[in-house]
Amino acid sequence: MKKNIYLIILFTGLLMAGCDQPEASPTPTLEAVEPTATVEPIPEPTLGPMGVFEEGDCPFSVPGDQTVECGFVVVPEDHENPDGPTIKLAVAVFKDQSDAHLPDPVIILSGGPGEKTVHNAPAITQAFAPIRQDRDLIIFDQRGVGLSEPALECPEVVQVSFELLDEPDTGIAMQESFDAVMACRDRLLSEGHNLSAYNTVQNAADVEAIRVALGYEQLNLWGGSYGSQLAQATMRDYPDGIRSTVIESVYPLEVSFVVDTNSTVPDAIMRLLATCTADEACDSAYPNLQEVLFEIIDRLNAEPVLVKVTNPLDGQSYDVLLSGDAVLGNLRVVLYLTPALPSVPQAIYDVYNGDYELMTQLTGLRFLFVDAVSRGTQYSVLCADDLIGRTIDEVFEARDAFPSQLVGQTDPALITEYSTFALCKMWGVDEADPWVKEPLVSDIPTLVLSGEFDPVTPPKFGKLVAGYLDNSFFFEMPGGGHSGESTTECALSITAAFIDDPTTAPDASCIAEMPGLVFDVPREVGDVILVPYTNDEVGVSGVVPAGWNEVSPGIFTRGNSVLDATALQIAIEPSMGAKELLVLLAEGYGLAEIPESTSERQANGLTWSLYAFEVQGVPRDLALAESDGGTLIVILRSETDERALLYEVVFLPIVDGLIPLQ
Known part of the structure; x- marks a missing residue:
């Protein structure tokens, strides 16, 4: 079964990612951390802050x-x-x-x-x-x-991030990234910005x-x-x-974010792997997960693979060099995004078996972060606040406590030369008290x-x-x-x-009652049982697939993670006819043309118009029917290799059973 990691547009203006979860995984027992520091008196601000609100559009x-x-x-x-x-x-x-x-x-x-x-x-x-x-x-x-x-934007850094996606030489990549940050600094200073004014x-x-x-x-x-x-x-x-x-x-x-993440990130990866091993279904599907991960990291560091990665924000594709350290970086990104966690074991095993599709999609998640922050401000805050009393030696001490596969294999000399410590020496802000x-x-x-x-x-x-x-x-x-x-x-x-x-x-x-982390494991696509469904808020009655997650009224996702993006929406639009709604949907999906109906279907006294189209290569099936209460809507998103089966066992039965509530 092929999957698509990216967010699903099911209805105009609605972005949706998969939610979770069926069975509980145990919450780890952590020792309570008692305060040990001697807390010194904090000086009070000398003046109350001043501000004036100016209303605008x-x-x-x-x-x-x-x-x-x-x-x-x-x-x-x-x-x-x-x-x-x-x-x-x-x-x-x-x-x-x-x-x-x-x-x-x-x-x-x-x-x-x-x-x-x-x-x-x-x-x-x-x-x-x-x-x-x-x-x-x-x-x-x-x-x-x-x-x-x-x-305080840094377009120089954003641009070089894209330019270096397929750069095989780590030293060149680190130097050019560092130089882009310095170019941003020089430009911001030339524009008259006081970088030391941007801190916590x-x-x-x-x-x-x-x-x-x-x-x-x-x-x-x-x-x-x-x-x-x-x-x-x-x-x-x-x-x-x-x-x-x-x-x-x-x-x-x-x-310190800069220092302490050198231990917290590999620790989180180890705990995630251990959770899969302790889970019978996950361990059965993906045995010896840590050993497999370490093997693919070593293999890809020795022989990186060039993959084609799509930016989920704009649909553009880029050649990206997938090294072992890039896989490690992907795991860090996934740990930021709770809905993606269940698919980590499958992504690791797919790479082990020579299938890079899922890991390629994980690589695409990095694009979500490239321009999500104003980097000039980020550097100013970190350089003012984060490194007080810390040293680069602490970074290396933290890294030495973990296997190299979990901290990356970058030359320590390069880390020293291009680290955040080195960046902050050059950024030029006043360190906070x-x-x-x-x-x-x-x-x-x-x-x-x-x-x-x-x-x-x-x-x-x-x-x-x-x-x-x-x-x-x-x-x-x-x-x-x-x-x-x-x-x-x-x-x-x-x-x-x-x-x-x-x-x-x-x-x-x-x-x-929360199920904890439930990993995605292989299953048969056709194992679908439909159960009765009525929702007064949605205004419809019919059937829906048992076990699918209702993440919002009338919106269902099949999987435990965003990597299984198969999803369904049923709804009724009381104030809009089918033709008008079709135009709105086409605009929302960014379609070049209004879809033509592929067929009609009679059910429950309703005449349904059926449509099929793709959005960025991913199939959608759409059904619209006008009733006394408004226009009924069914939308199914599926993967190409599953579409025909899901059309028969999910889409058409739901269309046949859907009626408006009186």
């Missing part, structure tokens, strides 16, 4: 049922110099219109550092709808990021300035990854403006969430931070990676309960 299409205020919060470039130059922070406030409106909004602190957020605000708002609890939701781009002005202390002051400028008395912070570190800094510097905090994928103030690395001690109510397989902010980091917080609640999400677990139904319910009453432990009983 929203840089995205505002959903019809939303009221959104967009614009910029104008703040000093340096909050210690309020009369100096100013910068603009792009802000979007999704206003709550409920009768039970509450005055304290939720503000999203994004990761990176440097993650671009505002352009995707409607989707973020939809994902976090359950935690708003009758509150406004504030989404903003941090200073130097995305739509904020200025944005200034970011925390920006959060407070946004609160004041928008007129809120207190905020509920939600921060993930670097956003969790920013949340800690804001709690430290401006505690009076914070009602509660939720942090996930927790990045403690006192650790050492006190910014002190652990946060606070009594602000805080919810701490960690993913079981997080490669960069493992659960022990969440426990470390929670240990210093008097009013904290820590939960580990089974089967979770670095991102994705926070928007599961269970995590959202815990978060919503906490924000509703942050002084009381939230009901987390749903964690015990």
Whole structure:
């Protein structure tokens, strides 16, 4: 069975990735990490942050049922110099219109550092709808990021990332990447940007300035990854403006991303492999998984393979050299993306057996990260904050503790010459004061969430931070990676309960019901059983495949991971006829022409028009039928080699059984 890893467009404007999971894998027992550091007093900010809101047009299409205020919060470039130059922070406030409106909004602190957020605000708002609890939701781009002005972009780095995809010489690749960063630095400095003004202390002051400028008395912070570190800094510097905090994928103030990932990443890979070995079905399908992984890494480092990789963002294809270290890099990327974890054993074994398709798709996931952050800001923040008191020797000590297959085989001399330590010596920002690395001690109510397989902010980091917080609640999400677990139904319910009453432990009983990581194992495509389905929210009744995951009302995915992208949607559109809807769907899929009907089908007094077309080479089957309640819709996405069978055993039976609810 061939699979496609990329996101599925099932309906106009809807991006969907596969969710999980049938049976539980045990959550590993981790020792609680007790605070050991002596915490020094933290100097208080000398001035309250200043900011002014300037309303403007929203840089995205505002959903019809939303009221959104967009614009910029104008703040000093340096909050210690309020009369100096100013910068603009792009802000979007999704206003709550409920009768039970509450005055304290939720503000999203994004990761990176440097993650671009505002352009995707409607989707973020939809994902976090359950935690708003009758509150406004504030989404903003941090200073130097995305739509904020200025944005410290590094197109030089993005360009060279594509140019080096097939470069066989590691030294050349590292040198050219380093030179691209330096070219970006030179250009940003020539444009007059003060790179030393972009750090976590200034970011925390920006959060407070946004609160004041928008007129809120207190905020509920939600921060993930670097956003969790920013949340800690804001709690430290401006505690009076914070009602509660939720942090996930927790990045403690006192650790170093650059140094500590040299041990946390290989450790997460080892735990993932061990989980497969401990799972009877996975171990039976993919025995001796660690040995097989090490063998393919060694083999591909000796003889890399050139593969054709598609960028899931634009459909363009590139020649990419797949080495053993590239496979290792793919595993790190997958550990960032929870929905991709179940397919790791199959991807490893496929390469062992000479099939590179799945691993090629994993390689394509890297494109999602190439331009997701404003890299000039990322370098400025890391160079100011991350390396305080750390040395390159610690990097090598961490690497020496693991097999070479899990840390890469790059020459140590090249690592020294082109490492982040070397980059930061040249980037030219002021290193922050050492006190910014002190652990946060606070009594602000805080919810701490960690993913079981997080490669960069493992659960022990969440426990470390929670240990210093008097009013904290820590939960580990089974089967979770670095991102994705926070928007599961269970995590959202815990978060919503906490924000509703942050002084009381939230009901987390749903964690015990989570299946954990369920690996994809071989199965027969034709083993489909259809079961009755009725959904008042969708407005239809019929049948659906048993065991498929309903990830959203009327939307089903077959597999445990995004690598099995076979998916189904059933719906009814009450306000649009079939022809008009067909045009809208064609536009949403980016089709050059409106599809022609391949046939008609009579069922339940309805006349269905059937269509078949491809989107980026992947088959879609579509059925439309007008009824008194609106236009009924069935869409099936399948792989080319499975399409004929799924058409007969899934698509047509669902069409025959679907009726509108009266």
